[in-house]
Amino acid sequence: MNSLLAIWRFRGLARAITERELRTRYTGSSLGPLWLVLQPLAMVLVYTLVFSQLMRARLPGIDSSFAYSVYLLTGVISWNLFLEIIQKSKNLFVEHGNLIKKVSFPRLVLYVPVVAVAGFNFLIMTILFLIFTLLVGMFPGKLILAAIPSLVLLTLMAVAMGVLLSSLQVFFRDIGQVIDILLQLLFWATPIVYPSSILPAAILRAIQWNPLVPLFSSLQTIFLEHRLPDFSTLWYPAAVTVVFGLLATYAYRRLYGAILDEL
Template sequence: MSVLRTGLRRTPLLIMAPLWRHRDLIRELVIRDLAQRYRGSLLGWLWAALNPLLMLAVYTFVFGYVFQARWGGGGEPAKFAVYLFAGLILHGLLAECLTRGPRLILDAPNLVKRVVFPLEVFPWVVLGSAIFTAVTSFAVLLVGAALILGQVPWTVILAPLVMLPLCLLALAVGWFLAALGVFLRDIGQVVPLLSTILLFMSPIFFPIEALPEAFRPLVYANPLSLIVVELRAVTLEGRLPNWGSLAIYGVVAAMLAWGALLWFRRVRGHFADFI
């Protein structure tokens, strides 16, 4: 068993260890996190579906019928809202992990002093909550695509594979910022700005083809860009994704998550001294 653990530590498979070893704890913490989000509201968990539904309705009305915005200069005005909403789902997933990351350890001082509590599960919990929100919004997106575009292509079944690399990156961000936030409190003031930059520097509000060739590499440097383009391809356009680019993205994201988890575990012993 010790040989197996040592082998896992030397490979990116280590990032899956907390999920498997503490799966029951993570599930309970995700449920608690989501319950706290809707606690006290009259409609409770119904807001999980109502929020994205209302957002899509507002985007459709504002961009489709008020501004008459057209995606890529053509198509029905309401098409813009569907394409915009698809991108916002992905940004919301990454932004939740990004903005909550610096406070994950700081908001649990009592658990930090418990040697037996696995602090590395916190980024998994945030990711689980973000995935729940994204999946709920994605279901609303499919309804909107069926009503506005008239169809949902079979390639939509590939959407989880397209989103997987982004989830790995979100884990990397979670572990890195959770540890960094303990030692550098100012990082919590910076990440909201970074989240906004990621939003407007990705092809969420515009098709990548609308940019001059010289600016496209800059936009593709945004970790959201490739996933946004490929999710729209499989969900709204019925095209297969660029498997090569997704594979490279996934490998890099897994390596980053592995390194972030190793660093998190290395500095964990100093958390109690700074809280």
């Protein structure tokens, strides 16, 4: 609670960093903020054209030429949210070393812009994706609200992992490289590009230990089958999120005093 109150007191700093991140991303470009829409729009169009028209990929049990595109975009957009938070968080203290040394403020404030920018990018992608589902007749309607628990858990898990990694990265700089490799493995261990129904039973049982699987399965159920997911499957990713949160809290509090000296 004290940390949350401290973040609220320094909300001006968080807002300033967030605005700087968004502005500097396209500073000097001719189209400026339009790239915020053009880049995700290009991704949606490419995935739709390649997989639904050129490759004519199909999902078993779903009679729609756009089903695989919806399946893929559901996973990729959510994965990008998860990935961006972790990637931006892991080097947070190192990148803001000068600010941390010069200004006294709660270090947790730095995570607010990370989540805000990632959430903003996710929102743009989601809006374009929902427009696409409307055009192809696969919009889930009010069921879209059922995606909130999975997305909240996905964000919290990424934040917890990001806080833990950023605290350790200050002292062990190789962690960033190791995490990049592990994230690639995690991506392919999650049914995003492929449906889980095509996997052999042994591999299917193995990937059930991946805490992201229930989250992505819930989202895919909503957008492809247009029905409520089984929320009882979310207890496992919720438990993993709590564990990462406790580890992150312990590492942050234990290493807080040494971080400044190491930077």
